[in-house]
Amino acid sequence: MNYGILASGSCLLTDIVDQLHEPSRKINIVDRLSRHLAKDTPKDALKAYLTQVKKWCPEQPVIHIDDSDIVKPEGYKFESLGWVRDGSESTATKNVYKKGYHVTEATVLTDSSHPISIFSEIHSSKEKGFTSINDITFSAMERAAALFKKATFVMDRGYDDNKMFLKLDSMKQDYVIRLTAKRKLLYHNKWVFATELRNRRKGRVKLPLFYKGKMQDAYLSHIKVQITASRKDMYLILVYGITEHPMMLATNREIKSKDDVIKTAKLYFSRWKIEEYFRCKKQMFRFENFRVRKLKAINALNFYLTLCMAFLGHISMKSETNALKTAIIRTADPVKEKITFCYYRLAKGISGILSYAKEGIRLWFRTKRPAYRQICLKPAV
16 A cells, blocks of 8 residues: 555555556455455554654654645545535635545654654544544544653644643643634733733744745744633743734743743744645645545545655655665756755655556565465265
8 A cells, every 4th residue: 555655646546556566457456455444544553653653753742733624525425424614715704615524633743853643533523423523632632642741732723722721731741822812811810812912012032934935033922821721820922023913822831031932933833844744645645536435444544645654754854865865856856956845855756766666566575375274075974
């Protein structure tokens, strides 16, 4: 599966099979892969994957959690197909809803600041036994906390919810969460809207920032407040100068100097990496083009694609002089010399290299077959 996905740049089983170059009939190979996907995500493989990812990350890493969508507007036979907001067509003033699935993803930044997924689940409110999206988000948090013990969770405005703050406090985890305009905070024993505190102050700490394709100067300020959820002390970081309305970030990280303010703000702005991760997954591997219909099989396919994305992250961690990385990038024939997010060119380069393979992957691994006992006829009694 991993070889076929990387070689074809597709999640369509027929495209994967074309790259395997096996002597069997194409329909038989597709059926075989479909049967294996229907068995759900292999637990041993998931455990081994998480163990490997942990080795690539710092002791207390940064974890981004975000939701995305998979749109299947013409789908009729997919299991528990619901309605989702199409992020690619929706705007600030108009929401476009189509048939599809929700995706909850948690990515961790490695030692070289590349995003690698540690939790990815495709789900729908139409499936039997579904409780809420919050429960799935909590599962992502629990897996991250069990894997790393201590981490900093970075989330956008959609997670400005008292339940999120209480959950993270109960797990004794750090967080940086962007607040909405509706949020109330306790300041000097008085409940006030976060927007009121934002309008009272001005940024004094300068932070040069590459934001939305250009270099800009952000100005930061911070206030010690309490939140309605737990009444615990936290900090409100205000970011002026780069958006129409100043950003409001809530964090329980300790802030003792302006360097701490800058470092915490930068953690939030590293969120673009998980958004780029989603985009690469959809564009380079055509993730929304899958045809498997059962949710178990869809999630199993998503797991194999997660392994492929982790492989790209592993290659990204290698030095620029590494022979393998250099050969892959040369094959991709990129336009720009240096970029920050190199998953796209690595995926293109690997696909270009594997397009020359004519024997698939069979010659590299010996097939494990069950030991069949010879038929034996019992003598008549």
